[in-house]
Amino acid sequence: xxxxxxxxxxxxxxxxxxxxxxxxxxxxxxxxxxxxxxxxxxxxxxxxxxxxxxxxxxxxxxxxxxxxxxxxxxxxxxxxxxxxxxxxxxxxxxxxxxxxxxxxxxxxxxxxxxxxxxxxxxxxxxxxxxxxxxxxxxxxxxxxxxxxxxxxxxxxxxxxxxxxxxxxxxxxxxxxxxxxxxxxxxxxxxxxxxxxxxxxxxxxxxxxxxxxxxxxxxxxxxxxxxxxxxxxxxxxxxxxxxxxxxxxxxxxxxxxxxxxxxxxxxxxxxxxxxxxxxxxxxxxxxxxxxxxxxxxxxxxxxxxxxxxxxxxxxxxxxxxxxxxxxxxxxxxxxxxxxxxxxxxxxxxxxxxxxxxxxxxxxxxxxxxxxxxxxxxxxxxxxxxxxxxxxxxxxxxxxxxxxxxxxxxxxxxxxxxxxxxxxxxxxxxxxxxxxxxxxxxxxxxxxxxxxxxxxxxxxxxxxxxxxxxxxxxxxxxxxxxxxxxxxxxxxxxxxxxxxxxxxx
Amino acid sequence: xxxxxxxxxxxxxxxxxxxxxxxxxxxxxxxxxxxxxxxxxxxxxxxxxxxxxxxxxxxxxxxxxxxxxxxxxxxxxxxxxxxxxxxxxxxxxxxxxxxxxxxxxxxxxxxxxxxxxxxxxxxxxxxxxxxxxxxxxxxxxxxxxxxxxxxxxxxxxxxxxxxxxxxxxxxxxxxxxxxxxxxxxxxxxxxxxxxxxxxxxxxxxxxxxxxxxxxxxxxxxxxxxxxxxxxxxxxxxxxxxxxxxxxxxxxxxxxxxxxxxxxxxxxxxxxxxxxxxxxxxxxxxxxxxxxxxxxxxxxxxxxxxxxxxxxxxxxxxxx
Numbered sequence: 001x002x003x004x005x006x007x008x009x010x011x012x013x014x015x016x017x018x019x020x021x022x023x024x025x026x027x028x029x030x031x032x033x034x035x036x037x038x039x040x041x042x043x044x045x046x047x048x049x050x051x052x053x054x055x056x057x058x059x060x061x062x063x064x065x066x067x068x069x070x071x072x073x074x075x076x077x078x079x080x081x082x083x084x085x086x087x088x089x090x091x092x093x094x095x096x097x098x099x100x101x102x103x104x105x106x107x108x109x110x111x112x113x114x115x116x117x118x119x120x121x122x123x124x125x126x127x128x129x130x131x132x133x134x135x136x137x138x139x140x141x142x143x144x145x146x147x148x149x150x151x152x153x154x155x156x157x158x159x160x161x162x163x164x165x166x167x168x169x170x171x172x173x174x175x176x177x178x179x180x181x182x183x184x185x186x187x188x189x190x191x192x193x194x195x196x197x198x199x200x201x202x203x204x205x206x207x208x209x210x211x212x213x214x215x216x217x218x219x220x221x222x223x224x225x226x227x228x229x230x231x232x233x234x235x236x237x238x239x240x241x242x243x244x245x246x247x248x249x250x251x252x253x254x255x256x257x258x259x260x261x262x263x264x265x266x267x268x269x270x271x272x273x274x275x276x277x278x279x280x281x282x283x284x285x286x287x288x289x290x291x292x293x294x295x296x297x298x299x300x301x302x303x304x305x306x307x308x309x310x311x312x313x314x315x316x317x318x319x320x321x322x323x324x325x326x327x328x329x330x331x332x333x334x335x336x337x338x339x340x341x342x343x344x345x346x347x348x349x350x351x352x353x354x355x356x357x358x359x360x361x362x363x364x365x366x367x368x369x370x371x372x373x374x375x376x377x378x379x380x381x382x383x384x385x386x387x388x389x390x391x392x393x394x395x396x397x398x399x400x401x402x403x404x405x406x407x408x409x410x411x412x413x414x415x416x417x418x419x420x421x422x423x424x425x426x427x428x429x430x431x432x433x434x435x436x437x438x439x440x441x442x443x444x445x446x447x448x449x450x451x452x453x454x455x456x457x458x459x460x461x462x463x464x465x466x467x468x469x470x471x472x473x474x475x476x477x478x479x480x481x482x483x484x485x486x487x488x489x490x491x492x493x494x495x496x497x498x499x500x501x502x503x
Numbered sequence: 504x505x506x507x508x509x510x511x512x513x514x515x516x517x518x519x520x521x522x523x524x525x526x527x528x529x530x531x532x533x534x535x536x537x538x539x540x541x542x543x544x545x546x547x548x549x550x551x552x553x554x555x556x557x558x559x560x561x562x563x564x565x566x567x568x569x570x571x572x573x574x575x576x577x578x579x580x581x582x583x584x585x586x587x588x589x590x591x592x593x594x595x596x597x598x599x600x601x602x603x604x605x606x607x608x609x610x611x612x613x614x615x616x617x618x619x620x621x622x623x624x625x626x627x628x629x630x631x632x633x634x635x636x637x638x639x640x641x642x643x644x645x646x647x648x649x650x651x652x653x654x655x656x657x658x659x660x661x662x663x664x665x666x667x668x669x670x671x672x673x674x675x676x677x678x679x680x681x682x683x684x685x686x687x688x689x690x691x692x693x694x695x696x697x698x699x700x701x702x703x704x705x706x707x708x709x710x711x712x713x714x715x716x717x718x719x720x721x722x723x724x725x726x727x728x729x730x731x732x733x734x735x736x737x738x739x740x741x742x743x744x745x746x747x748x749x750x751x752x753x754x755x756x757x758x759x760x761x762x763x764x765x766x767x768x769x770x771x772x773x774x775x776x777x778x779x780x781x782x783x784x785x786x787x788x789x790x791x792x793x794x795x796x797x798x799x800x801x802x803x804x805x806x807x808x809x810x811x812x813x814x815x816x817x818x819x820x821x822x
Contacts, residue, residue, distance in 0.1 A: 045549065340717055
């Protein structure tokens with residue numbers, strides 16, 4: 001309960017001002033395509049040079065929480081996921097916006113973010129010592145199986161058929177091999193210097209999601225002069241509240257999945273949203289509505305990606321190991337003030353540690369309030385004529401891809417992937433499984449190679465990857481997930497043939 | 504249209520070329536770091552350049568641009584082939600990383616592609632084991648490695664980085680063969696592997712190991728440097744423990760420019776930048792972050808690069 005004692009420190013005028021600034025700035029940065037939470041926090045580090053340690057961290061913590069949530073704005077309104085965390089949000093969120101329900105989607109996403117986020121930070125406050133042990137329990141073999149588990153999700157994620165889902169997942173896995181291999185340094189499929197570092201995930205996200213969208217809008221514009229104006233429905237916040245809490249299943253699955261996955265170093269943030277989305281879909285009684293603008297999809301994805309924020313800091317704060325790129329940047333923010341995370345932080349600088357954690361808690365609430373305000377305004381984006389919208393999205397896409405690391409190479413990669421995806425979508429493939437393949441490929445590969453090297457030096461590959469409680473548990477989940485997909489596919493085939501027969 | 508752009512570009516470069524010698528720098532400078540934001544190199548680069556806007560330094564701010572990927576190869580490839588040699592594009596180097604990579608091939612740079620300006624930091628590699636490990640000195644480690652060839656797993660940040668070089672040198676000095684496990688995700692992932700007990704030992708940056716030891720997670724058994732480090736006065740060097748390991752694996756960080764940068768500009772930078780590093784605000788922040796500083800002038804760095812090139816050529820020849 002030590003944290004309550006330090007709550008006052010968050011509300012000193014300077015701290016609160018920073019918290020407010022960080023939250024609003026974070027929302028804006030997060031909503032800008034191409035600026036991931038990691039980038040946003042890195043951009044703010046120089047500002048903390050002049051501040052005291054606790055104040056600097058308040059700024060960074062607030063920015064971290066709100067950029068993750070802010071990514072939902074561009075994901076929902078423009079179909080440009082600001083970061084991998086927001087991929088799943090586009091699936092239903094953007095369809096809702098197209099139907100004129102943008103305000104509702106945004107309200108739900110901010111409310112769900114706040115619920116997930118607060119839960120995540122509470123976990124960080126109360127269970128840090130226990131969670132730290134969990135985070136360490138995941139070695140290379142476990143991370144490998146976890147990535148494979150993600151691969152099994154590919155088939156069922158947002159696709160008309162399992163086969164097409166798997167195929168686009170494979171394309172993603174192949175794209176992931178491009179570049180210098182991180183462990184051995186081998187060169188693979190580098191036909192142009194811009195590909196040396198591999199396909200940048202943010203640039204790929206923008207290309208795969210936004211560009212097909214832009215092309216479709218341009219194509220449509222020719223036919224009906226592009227003046228197709230969507231009526232934007234107003235939506236009261238109270239109704240959004242009620243809806244959120246009537247969807248407890250999506251909310252709790254999202255929050256729990258996000259918290260658990262967020263804890264695992266190196267994997268967490270990127271796939272939390274997608275896994276939560278898929279799980280919610282599997283457990284939902286309205287499976288068929290997913291992908292057509294169903295609110296459960298938005299709730300699950302957004303509660304998961306903010307729930308991950310708190311637990312993702314556990315390895316950093318307790319063991320001094322940054323578990324995610326954003327945590328690595330926060331580590332820099334601590335070190336610059338001479339504070340070492342770990343026991344030193346909680347024993348000798350409790351004021352800094354707890355003020356930082358508290359500020360994330362308050363930050364979630366502030367983020368929600370501002371988010372709800374923005375939701376009403378931003379939803380009007382849907383009223384912009386399609387041809388104008390297409391131009392705006394295209395400009396933002398180019399800007400976003402370029403800003404990742406200031407390189408035109410990423411813009412070309414984005415354009416190529418986008419054009420490719422436009423044609424693939426015509427054939428019934430979708431972007432989400434492809435991106436999942438792109439994210440999981442390197443995780444599975446690196447951990448297999450690394451685990452394999454450890455195994456060869458010690459117990460041998462078979463017993464290293466196939467024995468031990470956690471390994472067996474993960475393998476069982478993988479098998480169950482595959483069995484479920486096969487069963488669903490067979491069942492849907494039965495139905496279609498019956499319907500076809502009747503017709 | 505193309506010709507127009509080309510013409511404009513040429514006119515522009517002509518203009519800057521003429522004005523350069525006199526009053527360089529007259530606009531903000533960019534510095535490329537070939538590792539991601541938040542990494543040790545990025546973090547230190549931001550600190551050591553923070554006073555560059557001062558009148559007694561360059562008088563212009565330095566902005567950090569990250570070009571991460573493939574253990575630094577992406578950034579250095581870009582720096583060697585695409586960066587403008589006009590003095591407004593600086594780069595951060597990591598020795599022995601880029602030299603070892605250029606020896607192993609597959610990249611478009613070598614020591615001849617760059618002109619060093621000054622060195623700011625030196626982070627030696629150290630040997631760490633988990634806090635509850637049975638090893639208490641390098642002797643224990645070597646004894647185990649001799650009895651179990653190829654069985655002693657040791658993590659590090661990747662192949663052909665300082666950590667790997669240190670492992671190779673220990674192997675060579677002790678006549679052992681350890682199983683070096685490169686990790687993806689740099690020193691932090693390698694350190695996690697040690698703390699979680701996935702590997703029996705690890706080679707890591709002194710600054711990161713120092714923090715992990717403070718947190719009570721690891722024991723540091725030896726420093727791969729010529730002298731003991733001020734952060735760890737109680738930890739003996741490898742040489743003190745009878746292993747012939749010199750400072751070839753020390754991670755030197757500093758500033759360089761692409762080959763072809765005008766000599767006047769190099770001169771001006773070489774004179775000003777070491778002074779800028781020596782600023783007391785910089786050293787205070789660096790010390791607070793547990794980052795050892797080691798300022799070297801351009802001539803000293805040229806000598807150090809040549810030395811490293813020779814040692815690494817010999818060490819990596821057999822691989």
